[in-house]
Amino acid sequence: MLKRLLFCIASAAPIVVVGSDASMAAAPPTLQVMPVAPASVAPKPPAWHWKANAASPAKVSIKAGRNRCSFNYNDKTRSTVLQCVGANGKRIWGYDQLETFVDYAALVADENTLYVVRYCGIATGAFVTAYDLRKGTERWQQRVLGIGPVTHSGYRNEVQAELNHGTLRVFGQESSGRYIEDFAVSNGARLANFRGGVDAHPTFTASQLPVASAPTPPPQPGVADGVAFEFSGPWPDTTDGMGVKNSLGLVCHQTVRAAQHLDCTSVKGKTMWQIDFANNEHDSAAIAATDITLFVVRYPRFSSGGEVIAYNIHTGAVRWRTVLYALGPVAHSEYLNNISLRVATLKKPNGSNTDVVVASGHESNGKYVEVLDAKSGANLGNRRE
Numbered sequence: 417m418l419k420r421l422l423f424c425i426a427s428a429a430p431i432v433v434v435g436s437d438a439s440m441a442a443a444p445p446t447l448q449v450m451p452v453a454p455a456s457v458a459p460k461p462p463a464w465h466w467k468a469n470a471a472s473p474a475k476v477s478i479k480a481g482r483n484r485c486s487f488n489y490n491d492k493t494r495s496t497v498l499q500c501v502g503a504n505g506k507r508i509w510g511y512d513q514l515e516t517f518v519d520y521a522a523l524v525a526d527e528n529t530l531y532v533v534r535y536c537g538i539a540t541g542a543f544v545t546a547y548d549l550r551k552g553t554e555r556w557q558q559r560v561l562g563i564g565p566v567t568h569s570g571y572r573n574e575v576q577a578e579l580n581h582g583t584l585r586v587f588g589q590e591s592s593g594r595y596i597e598d599f600a601v602s603n604g605a606r607l608a609n610f611r612g613g614v615d616a617h618p619t620f621t622a623s624q625l626p627v628a629s630a631p632t633p634p635p636q637p638g639v640a641d642g643v644a645f646e647f648s649g650p651w652p653d654t655t656d657g658m659g660v661k662n663s664l665g666l667v668c669h670q671t672v673r674a675a676q677h678l679d680c681t682s683v684k685g686k687t688m689w690q691i692d693f694a695n696n697e698h699d700s701a702a703i704a705a706t707d708i709t710l711f712v713v714r715y716p717r718f719s720s721g722g723e724v725i726a727y728n729i730h731t732g733a734v735r736w737r738t739v740l741y742a743l744g745p746v747a748h749s750e751y752l753n754n755i756s757l758r759v760a761t762l763k764k765p766n767g768s769n770t771d772v773v774v775a776s777g778h779e780s781n782g783k784y785v786e787v788l789d790a791k792s793g794a795n796l797g798n799r800r801e
Contacts (some may be wrong), residue, residue: 461610461621468578472518473537473574474569475657480549480638481510481524481762487521487532498532500552509552522577529601533560533577539733540590540719544599545758556604560759563611565716565723565739566592585688623689634741637761639772640787640798645801647776647783648756662705666729668699670712678712680704680729689732702757704773705729711756711773714738720746720779722755724788736793743800746781749751754778760792 442451473478477486481738485500496519497508513519518537525531530549535542542560547553560575574589584599597694598607611621660667663681669674676699704711710729717723721742726735740755756776771790777783786796 422668431768443685452561461612462586462598463587464587464596465578466589476521476523478523479526480530481527485530485549485550485567487523487526487534489516489521490637493520500530500549501770505709506524508550511552516618520573520575522575522586523554524577524741526579526601529555531577531579531601533575535560535573535575536572538571539573540571540592540684540728541573542586542588544584544586544604546604552754558589558599558604558606559739560586560597561606561609562595562597563590563593564588565719565721566590579639579776603659630790633744634786634795634798636797638787638795640785640797640799643760643774643797643799644764644783645776646756646758646781647754658703659700660703660705660710662707662729663706666705668703668705668710668729670703676701679728680710680732688730691732700754702755704757704759704783706771706790708733708757711757711759713755715753715755717753718751720753720781722753722775722777724757724773724775724793726773726790738785738788738793740775740777741795741798742777742786743779743782743784746779753782762787 437568449495473799474489474491475487477484480500481501483500485498487498488494489496494514494516496513496516497510498513498521500508502508506793518539520535520537522533523530528549530547531544533542534545541562543557544560545557548555566727576587578587578651579601582601582667586595586599588595588597594610594612596608596610598609599605600607659667660758661667666680666688668680670678677690678690680688682688700717701712701714704712706729708729711724711725712723712727713724721740722736723739725737728735729731745780754777756778758774758776759773760772762772764770773788773790775784775786784798784799786798787796789796
């Protein structure tokens with residue numbers, strides 16, 4: 417593993433606005449949880465396009481209408497400048513950011529909008545931000561799901577992008593695999609995600625689970641204020657998994673490590689359904705259950721965060737899937753990550769009760785409590801311990 421911490425920021429740190437319009441510092445829109453049913457027939461993946469001799473992602477410049485827009489990361493000063501200049505070379509708008517590290521980007525533009533796909537060259541994932549080409553105001557922001565959470569220390573991440581008939585297409589090439597992801601240019605809605613193999617084996621398949629909600633900052637602390645941090649401790653490395661039993665007598669079991677699968681059995685001991693997981697980068701998990709729903713948080717033990725998936729406990733159908741915000745972007749290389757999960761009942765301001773899923777996370781960089789709505793997966797609050 418690397419012996420020093422690697423600090424990557426992919427648009428999470430505060431940005432200092434330098435330009436002609438101070439209003440461009442508005443907060444990004446809140447992204448909603450939008451479960452999508454799996455397609456009965458997997459769509460055919462688009463063609464893989466990759467420019468082998470592309471310019472350095474630390475210094476990118478493109479023609480955008482009558483203007484020229486550029487992204488420039490300076491490794492010596494650990495700073496990044498994103499800006500657009502006119503034909504006279506005068507800066508029209510821009511963002512100057514300090515304390516960045518291995519900060520890269522891919523840029524594309526149409527007549528009215530600049531699309532910036534920003535990522536860290538030594539960590540997984542990316543963010544897309546659409547800016548008004550004339551004013552620099554932010555139109556929308558969306559997280560790239562890519563290949564999903566992965567375990568990593570020494571890591572390689574490359575991203576390229578193109579526009580195609582109202583679609584922003586992002587191509588990602590990482591140490592753990594490749595992906596192609598499409599977004600609607602009008603509002604940033606995620607249209608498709610295809611994941612493939614590493615390097616010489618890019619066989620892409622469409623993601624079959626509902627698209628996860630992006631881990632944009634939830635209310636902090638929101639309803640997590642006052643919710644107790646309850647951590648049961650990490651499971652031993654030798655464990656075969658963990659089980660949970662609901663009040664109806666249904667028993668569900670999640671295995672971890674090499675052979676990962678999730679199953680639920682009836683009161684008579686008959687298996688009702690089982691799911692085998694192909695992506696073993698999620699090498700640990702925790703589960704909780706109600707009479708109707710099984711909640712599973714899957715997470716990499718050596719990287720930050722995780723995602724919670726809610727299943728119909730009787731059929732195994734996915735109800736929703738939400739990526740945890742956790743601690744937000746963190747520095748990590750030699751890293752430890754563990755999460756405990758439980759179902760709780762909170763009282764609403766009107767006096768009624770609501771069921772929530774509470775994740776208590778214990779990572780190298782801190783602890784957190786995160787609360788999700790049990791019915792929809794909406795993120796209701798996050799509190800750092």
